[in-house]
Amino acid sequence: MGRQGLKGDGSVGWGRLWGGRSYDLGKMTLPELWVAYLTYPAIQLYFALMAGCALLAAIFYQGAGGILLSVMAAILIYPFVWYGIHRFILHGRWLYRMRWTARLWKRVHFDHHQDPHRLEVLFGDPLNTIPTMAVITLPVGAWLGGIAGGASALGGAMMMTCVYEFFHCIQHLNYKPKSRILQYMKRVHLLHHFHDESGNYGIINFLPDILAGTYYRDTRARPRSPHVFNLGYDMQEAHRYPWVMQATGAPPRDRPPPPSAMAKRV
Numbered sequence: 001m002g003r004q005g006l007k008g009d010g011s012v013g014w015g016r017l018w019g020g021r022s023y024d025l026g027k028m029t030l031p032e033l034w035v036a037y038l039t040y041p042a043i044q045l046y047f048a049l050m051a052g053c054a055l056l057a058a059i060f061y062q063g064a065g066g067i068l069l070s071v072m073a074a075i076l077i078y079p080f081v082w083y084g085i086h087r088f089i090l091h092g093r094w095l096y097r098m099r100w101t102a103r104l105w106k107r108v109h110f111d112h113h114q115d116p117h118r119l120e121v122l123f124g125d126p127l128n129t130i131p132t133m134a135v136i137t138l139p140v141g142a143w144l145g146g147i148a149g150g151a152s153a154l155g156g157a158m159m160m161t162c163v164y165e166f167f168h169c170i171q172h173l174n175y176k177p178k179s180r181i182l183q184y185m186k187r188v189h190l191l192h193h194f195h196d197e198s199g200n201y202g203i204i205n206f207l208p209d210i211l212a213g214t215y216y217r218d219t220r221a222r223p224r225s226p227h228v229f230n231l232g233y234d235m236q237e238a239h240r241y242p243w244v245m246q247a248t249g250a251p252p253r254d255r256p257p258p259p260s261a262m263a264k265r266v
Helices: 030-039 041-059 062-092 099-114 127-173 182-196 207-212 236-242 241-250 259-263
Strands: none
Touching: 030 041, 030 127, 041 127, 062 099, 062 127, 062 207, 099 241, 127 182
8 A cells, every 4th residue: 555654744634643644546456545535534524523413413303304405405515616616716826825825725725736646635624624514504404404404414515525535536546447437537537637727626526617618528628737736836936925835845846746756655
């Protein structure tokens, strides 16, 4: 299993609870991914929150209708919320231009594009994920089904987060899925990482991309972006806004890590 000691740059805080491990998806098998996924503290926290939401829904139960509507609403809303966050926040250039948000941007997305196979920076930070999902889903669920509906909607959002995280791992794993649908999702998502980052923002649902005109099917659809690995944070930007580079301890890369760096994750 490809793994190494975690870097001490503070960018993988939840990974520190992972026993000091760092996994390289390019060197892992599917069974190894299952072990890493199920033992990651943030995923376990999401499972615990789902259980807590189910308990609250049972305590304040007033009928199955409101609960089912709330869960369905969360499932339907999730891809569009993810699209908006991914496109306008994670790929926005305003976070790295402010000292107090530069480290946040580095952790939540820049590190992932710099090294797409590094598992602990692929996972979202629950300190960002949970409040965001709560703010969006709790009011919708409460409107549809009261307290039980609010809890159910949040639980549904946590379930979708776990699903998205796992299939996101699959898309970066050195593994060819047997399912044609999964092969398609993997191919389209990897275009976002290795061809042009300004499209294909979805992970498993590309309907928002299609509706917004940011979907593209293959490399022939548009030229390769020079910012696909650095998200626009190139050396010129790094000199103007140095906080991400200072936190990283190295200049931003405009290509994947060299083979020598990848070889260290054994």
